[in-house]
Amino acid sequence: MKFLEYLTISILLCLNLSFCSNINKRSAVGPLWPNKKIPYTFSNIIEFNLNERELIKNALKQLETSLAINGETCLEFIERHNEPDYILFTDNGECSSGIGYFPGKNRISLADDCIKTGTVIHEVMHRLGFDHEHSRQDRDNNIHVLINNTSNKENFEMTLNNYEIDVPYDFHSVIHYNSDALQNANKPTLISKVPILLSDSNEIYHKREGMTPLDIYKIQRLYKCKALEIPDFITGISQDDERVEREKKRFKTEANFNSISNEMIEKYLNQTFSLCGGNYFWPLNYPLVESNHRLYKLICMKKKSPGEKCRFSIECNSESVCIRPFFKKVGYCIKIDNEKINNLSQNVNDSMFEYGKKVLNVLGNLKKKIFG
Ligand SMILES: [Zn+2]
Numbered sequence: 177m178k179f180l181e182y183l184t185i186s187i188l189l190c191l192n193l194s195f196c197s198n199i200n201k202r203s204a205v206g207p208l209w210p211n212k213k214i215p216y217t218f219s220n221i222i223e224f225n226l227n228e229r230e231l232i233k234n235a236l237k238q239l240e241t242s243l244a245i246n247g248e249t250c251l252e253f254i255e256r257h258n259e260p261d262y263i264l265f266t267d268n269g270e271c272s273s274g275i276g277y278f279p280g281k282n283r284i285s286l287a288d289d290c291i292k293t294g295t296v297i298h299e300v301m302h303r304l305g306f307d308h309e310h311s312r313q314d315r316d317n318n319i320h321v322l323i324n325n326t327s328n329k330e331n332f333e334m335t336l337n338n339y340e341i342d343v344p345y346d347f348h349s350v351i352h353y354n355s356d357a358l359q360n361a362n363k364p365t366l367i368s369k370v371p372i373l374l375s376d377s378n379e380i381y382h383k384r385e386g387m388t389p390l391d392i393y394k395i396q397r398l399y400k401c402k403a404l405e406i407p408d409f410i411t412g413i414s415q416d417d418e419r420v421e422r423e424k425k426r427f428k429t430e431a432n433f434n435s436i437s438n439e440m441i442e443k444y445l446n447q448t449f450s451l452c453g454g455n456y457f458w459p460l461n462y463p464l465v466e467s468n469h470r471l472y473k474l475i476c477m478k479k480k481s482p483g484e485k486c487r488f489s490i491e492c493n494s495e496s497v498c499i500r501p502f503f504k505k506v507g508y509c510i511k512i513d514n515e516k517i518n519n520l521s522q523n524v525n526d527s528m529f530e531y532g533k534k535v536l537n538v539l540g541n542l543k544k545k546i547f548g
Pocket of ligand 1: 298299302307
């Protein structure tokens with residue numbers, strides 16, 4: 177069976193470039209909260225109306241739920257009665273928070289345009305002890321900071337480590353700035369050194385809707401959430417041997433066009449399948465970490481159904497393949513019609529582009545969507 181997928185070398189290179197596979201130290205600075213029940217309150221009714229309070233409470237709830245493991249709470253946010261140490265949500269005109277816990281009142285400022293779930297979680301993560309992701313000691317392996325494009329240079333400084341957790345660099349972290357953060361004259365303040373898988377470019381733009389799996393993992397590690405000690409990921413994997421074999425063949429076929437070594441393909445597939453299982457895949461822009469197996473489960477993403485955007489077949493579920501012209505960064509998972517595809521034979525003189533057009537002719541309806 178022939179499959180069509182145009183891999184771009186630049187993305188796959190991420191499999192063997194040292195900065196993609198390094199395990200690096202994640203830093204969190206600032207003291208930790210001594211108690212896992214963290215009281216909070218609001219400064220007064222004028223600063224936050226009922227809707228705003230509701231949104232903030234829901235964001236805290238989301239944080240709390242995400243951190244729970246097997247239904248067991250890790251951190252809990254409770255409304256303050258008379259506890260001496262607490263978070264005070266206030267509004268001093270900016271979105272800001274100190275880093276970590278201090279005895280007494282711990283302010284988090286949320287101006288009007290900061291009252292969004294992701295921003296609230298961003299500031300609360302600071303309060304839990306984390307500085308910005310792009311301030312990590314290893315950030316220069318992952319991003320270019322274009323310091324001349326901002327007047328707020330201090331926001332882009334590296335921080336010193338007080339706590340260290342082995343977690344890969346996370347471009348999508350809720351505490352990572354976007355490329356346009358604090359910029360002057362429409363010039364980016366930071367860009368990724370490798371293309372960001374889900375956004376097609378080296379510029380980083382995420383909607384900051386909530387924590388990534390790595391954000392969750394970082395907090396769980398930092399606060400030593402109990403259940404994390406149980407290596408439960410192995411039981412959750414559904415291995416699908418037939419599917420593994422098919423993916424191997426497919427990747428080998430593709431590898432031939434791209435001079436990517438079979439070993440690399442094997443390594444990537446073995447890791448993806450043994451760690452994520454047949455229904456999940458490991459996003460290519462996340463480094464593969466061998467030291468901590470629990471991490472894999474957190475990073476595995478659900479496979480995509482026909483019609484969803486993709487870059488590689490590994491992302492599509494068992495009934496579909498990723499079809500992507502070489503000049504496009506994004507294709508679509510397309511339902512496999514085995515019989516029709518088997519009838520196609522690729523002439524050695526056909527370019528992949530010509531072959532792609534043939535396949536799309538057979539597949540019909542998505543042709544316009546992709547090539548148009
Ligand atoms: Zn921040």
